[in-house]
Amino acid sequence: MFIIVGLGNPGKEYEGTRHNVGFEVIDRIAEKYNIAVDGKKHRALIGKGMIGGQKVILAKPQTYMNLSGESVRSLLDYYKVDETEELLVIYDDISLENGQIRIRAKGSAGGHNGIKNIIAHLNGQVFPRIKVGVGEKPPRYDLADYVLGHFSKAEQELMEEGYDHALHAAEQIIDGEITAAMNEYNRTKKEV
Template sequence: MFIIAGLGNPTREYEGTRHNVGFDVIDRLAVRYNIDVDVKKHRALIGKGMIAGQKVILAKPQTYMNLSGESIRSILDYYKVDPETELIVIYDDISLDVGKLRIRAKGSAGGHNGIKNIIAHVGGPVFPRIKVGVGEKPPKYDLADYVLGHFSKAEQELMEEGYEDAVKAVEMIVSGDISGAMNEYNRKKKEE
């Protein structure tokens, strides 16, 4: 079983913001695989289903971004899932161009507070993750204001491609091919 957790902030005011791209990918997975993500458990909205022949739990922690690890730890404990092989975390990354992906089997938080909290709660940076680029913060912008801001129309079009790529990457990872996902989606940036 895989836990696929998309990071974001609950409540309407955060919908469609850069910081909520993890939620947006979960929403697209839910539609693609007909999984209702509407059960409130483990301080998250969760839904059970199948992707690529594997049982999955789609999760949108409702703890606010910086406390995401509390919810994810609870889900991992309840379902007895190994974070090194059966957890996928999807979140925003300001060091990547809009809509681009970077997939890692493990790694540091890279300054992302939601990931710092997950690392603290799961006992290390040992879980696979899909970073979705939201573009670099413009000079003199406040970081919080930037990540809680919305995409322009042109950026939204690039994000739609990124969301689709993230869905395909999840499919590859749950099929047991994280190396293939990294080769496919980490390479795309270099080609362009």
């Protein structure tokens, strides 16, 4: 079984913001695999389904970003999965260009409060993750205002491509192909 967690903040006012790209990717996966993410358990909206012959649980924590670890810990304990092999966390990253993705099997929080909280609740940082780039914060811009802001039309087009790439990478990771996913996506975008 695989638990795929997309990070974000609950509530209409946060829909479509940079901080909610994890929710956006979960929605894409749910749509493609016809999984209803409408159950309320473990302080998350969850849905159960199958991807490539593998049982999956899609989860959108409802704890707000900074307490994401509470929901993730509860999910892992209940379903008894190994976070190093069967957990995938998808979230926003301001150090990547809009729509660029980066895959890691482990690593630090890199200043991301949602990941910081998950690491604290798991007592470790070894779990697969997909970072979805939301672009660098402009100078003298408040970080919270930036990540809670919305994308421009041009940025949104890049994000749509990023969501598709994140969906494809998630499929590879579920299939046991994290190295292939890293080789495909962990390179800088080349100018055309």
